[in-house]
Amino acid sequence: MLSARHLLVASLSLLATAAHAQAQFAWVGTYNPNGEGLYRFTVDPTTGDLHDKTLVSSLPNAAQLTVSRDGKTLYAASEAEKGVVQAWRIAADGSLTELNQVSSGGAGPVYLSLTPNGRHLLVANYISGTIAVLPVKDDGSLSEASDTHQDQGPAGAGKPEAAAKGSFAISDHNGPHAHMIAADPEGKYVFSTDLGLDRIYQYQLDDATGKLTPNTPPFIAASSKGAGPRHFVFTPKGDGLWLINEEASTLTHYSLDKTxxxxxxxxxxxxLPKGYQGTNFAAGLVLSQDGKQLYVANRLHNSIAHFTVSADGELIHQDDIWTRGDYPRTLTLDSKGQWLYVMNQRSDNITRFKVAPHSGKLTFEPGYIAIGSPSQMVISPKQ
Structure with a gap:
């Protein structure tokens, strides 16, 4: 017969196991030297706080991340000259097991995304101006690229014509620089931006072979000369997307013909706020799940621009919120849309904001999460 003490120990062990199984984890990629690699945090479901900071990988400049929909596999790109992508299996307690590492299909990978069915990982390589398709095996590990494409063409305008007065947001219009790649919500088409060429590329995806076929036309020009197209988010219906232009600090809507x-x-x-003058680099953007709230990170202005999306698709500017940090690189919304997190790269911290239901209004939650040069955060779904 078990003693009372043994029963107590067994009960506590079961409770600890259950707590781990129910825990939700946030993964943060960073830049060296301030950041040392990839970090794991536990997310408090009530307060949104990030705690139990743990360095889980020293992969250099592990700045770009994505996680599978079932929360069981994590991918990170090392933003190095010779780009690589690492795959890990995530255990219920948040521990990682290395699966494998493959080439990113170019130099300086700056964006990772999975196709909707999770069968392919898409990579944008900034330095080389290439994109790649990496097939995902049944165990979550990666195969070498099934397809790569090299952006080619004349460099975009050196000065962004649509930027604010007095702006010196001039960078990298010296050749191809792929900045983002993602499939539409149905997984039929793939789009990629090239900041250096001021283009948005359009492809058809063959899910069986992992091949991309240039669409007709193969690309369209950015909304203005020197705009520097960066990141985009699809509407919930998949009938369009919002794209942020880095150098122009503008936000452009594109409708998508699903046929x-x-x-x-x-x-x-x-x-930017009306009347702003000077330099700014627009960065990450996120859209609420219902498609009604859009948030944009402005670097140097150090703000989050909040827009609501009207029933007819028009953007209505609501507010500009100070990030409480410097150089906000990306934004992350939790799965329930209750908390928004800001990766403040130059001030080496993460700040968080409470998202009001219905209005989407942001309220700063006092407290800072210290971390060197944060680049991106993803929150893994509960297993």
């Missing part, structure tokens, strides 16, 4: 897989440019608005 042809081609984009049509719509309206463009500034990501």
């Amino acid at each position: 042809t897989g081609t984009l049509t440019e719509g309206k463009t608005v500034s990501s």
